[in-house]
Amino acid sequence: MKKTFKNNSKIAMASLLLVLCFWNHKVIGQTTSEYDIVLEGGRVIDPETKLDTIKNVGIMGNRIAQISSAPLRGKQVINAKGLVVAPGFIDPHIHGVSNKEQEYQLHDGVTTALELELGVPFLGEWYATRQGKALINYGASANWGFARLQALATYPNEILELKQSVADGSISANVSQTTMGISYDKTLDAAQTQKMLINIKNDLAAGGIGIGVFIGYVPGATPEEIFRVYQLAGETQATIFSHVREPNLTAVQQAISDAVLTNAPLHIVHLNSMTLAKIEVGIEMVQTAQKRGFNITTEVYPYTAASTGLWSNMFADGWQQRLGMSYQDLQWVATGERLTKETFEKYRKTKGTVIMHMMKPEWIKAGISEKGVMIGSDGSAYAPLAHPRTAGTFTRVLGKYVREDKVLDLPTAIEKMTFLTAKMLEKVAPSMRFKGRVQVGADADLTIFNPDKVIDKATFEEGLKFSEGIEYVIVNGVLVLKNGKTVENVFPGQAVYGKLKQ
Numbered sequence: 487m488k489k490t491f492k493n494n495s496k497i498a499m500a501s502l503l504l505v506l507c508f509w510n511h512k513v514i515g516q517t518t519s520e521y522d523i524v525l526e527g528g529r530v531i532d533p534e535t536k537l538d539t540i541k542n543v544g545i546m547g548n549r550i551a552q553i554s555s556a557p558l559r560g561k562q563v564i565n566a567k568g569l570v571v572a573p574g575f576i577d578p579h580i581h582g583v584s585n586k587e588q589e590y591q592l593h594d595g596v597t598t599a600l601e602l603e604l605g606v607p608f609l610g611e612w613y614a615t616r617q618g619k620a621l622i623n624y625g626a627s628a629n630w631g632f633a634r635l636q637a638l639a640t641y642p643n644e645i646l647e648l649k650q651s652v653a654d655g656s657i658s659a660n661v662s663q664t665t666m667g668i669s670y671d672k673t674l675d676a677a678q679t680q681k682m683l684i685n686i687k688n689d690l691a692a693g694g695i696g697i698g699v700f701i702g703y704v705p706g707a708t709p710e711e712i713f714r715v716y717q718l719a720g721e722t723q724a725t726i727f728s729h730v731r732e733p734n735l736t737a738v739q740q741a742i743s744d745a746v747l748t749n750a751p752l753h754i755v756h757l758n759s760m761t762l763a764k765i766e767v768g769i770e771m772v773q774t775a776q777k778r779g780f781n782i783t784t785e786v787y788p789y790t791a792a793s794t795g796l797w798s799n800m801f802a803d804g805w806q807q808r809l810g811m812s813y814q815d816l817q818w819v820a821t822g823e824r825l826t827k828e829t830f831e832k833y834r835k836t837k838g839t840v841i842m843h844m845m846k847p848e849w850i851k852a853g854i855s856e857k858g859v860m861i862g863s864d865g866s867a868y869a870p871l872a873h874p875r876t877a878g879t880f881t882r883v884l885g886k887y888v889r890e891d892k893v894l895d896l897p898t899a900i901e902k903m904t905f906l907t908a909k910m911l912e913k914v915a916p917s918m919r920f921k922g923r924v925q926v927g928a929d930a931d932l933t934i935f936n937p938d939k940v941i942d943k944a945t946f947e948e949g950l951k952f953s954e955g956i957e958y959v960i961v962n963g964v965l966v967l968k969n970g971k972t973v974e975n976v977f978p979g980q981a982v983y984g985k986l987k988q
């Protein structure tokens with residue numbers, strides 16, 4: 487009885503507080519409240535409610551507290567006239583997980599950058615190293631390749647090195663080489679498969695956002711192994727982020743059929759480089775699955791070149807035929823030079839990266855313009871001549887594809903970079919429910935840009951450069967970019983965790 491009473495009085499107190507808050511909000515909210523930050527007179531675009539009009543936005547703490555046509559008082563007032571106020575861009579596909587890459591992304595309007603294609607080894611430890619230190623929000627999936635590497639138990643030194651690189655922050659450069667590279671041709675037996683699945687479960691419990699399954703780099707993984715991983719994803723509803731087995735439609739069909747068989751949520755990464763000239767059919771397959779009620783989605787990046795390790799299985803014998811490329815289509819990131827047969831063979835023995843000029847502009851256009859297809863950068867770890875997508879993906883969509891080429895309209899482009907991605911992710915990472923929206927109660931992750939000027943500046947020839955036209959970026963209520971410049975010594979980025987975190 488006593489306990490019930492105590493609970494009841496708690497509920498009564500909570501209700502009273504709510505009523506008071508509501509009263510306070512109603513009576514004095516719009517006129518006398520002083521918000522921490524007010525964005526005045528911007529074109530506010532919210533993809534979920536289709537709001538697209540001039541409004542004032544009031545931010546209190548880490549949340550959006552008011553959206554109003556009436557004037558708002560703020561401790562700090564930002565004149566947003568002539569600018570667009572959009573939800574902060576969400577990148578579901580990055581590989582550089584340090585502040586070096588995050589600063590480029592910040593100038594590209596990104597407020598949440600997630601490593602989901604590969605994931606990060608020693609996930610719990612990695613999340614801890616980023617706490618209180620990140621410019622923008624961060625998170626990663628369970629790395630399937632690492633889970634199988636641990637199950638194979640034949641690479642203790644490499645696993646120790648990975649652990650060290652998580653601790654010292656050099657993980658961005660190391661993760662792919664080890665988890666994609668060394669066990670690529672190894673096949674797991676039944677006992678190892680069970681161990682691998684347990685390892686994945688542990689990483690999901692450590693906060694992993696779904697499972698990164700990059701079979702394209704690990705041909706030793708049998709259809710049975712992959713089916714078991716999808717079964718686990720179906721049981722736990724942890725999304726599979728798949729780089730499919732080969733760059734063709736058969737591999738896309740394989741991924742979709744495993745997802746349909748197991749009810750696993752599936753997100754196929756960079757569909758443009760996986761389907762090449764057949765991108766429209768690839769998208770049709772994804773859309774057909776969606777129409778039948780399956781939780782299957784995809785993304786593209788706005789460039790005609792891919793990028794990966796020259797050492798990787800991508801360049802095993804027969805690569806020219808598989809990828810429809812030749813030596814001179816490969817650009818060596820360390821120097822920017824195009825390769826020949828001789829330099830290809832020399833550099834393949836090293837740990838470097840190449841840019842692969844392999845796609846046609848019309849394929850990319852088809853991907854970007856299609857309804858429901860998200861934008862993900864696939865940005866690599868920092869290098870001066872790295873693929874420009876690390877720095878320019880989102881502003882390139884807005885500047886080139888929206889403003890210059892008129893491939894799609896501005897609200898649709900913003901939806902593909904924010905709300906659609908949040909909606910896909912919130913099923914596996916519940917905190918994403920508060921992102922990708924400009925609504926009262928949503929996280930104050932906002933990107934304020936000049937639609938007439940926004941453009942990417944990074945190029946294949948000159949490498950990474952900050953984008954232009956992104957004027958202000960707010961992450962969890964904190965200004966991280968102001969007048970187009972990084973604000974020093976603020977680290978408001980918060981962890982995004984998967985729903986199975988214990």
Ligand SMILES: [Zn+2]
Nearest residue numbers: 603729755756
């Ligand atoms: Zn990939």
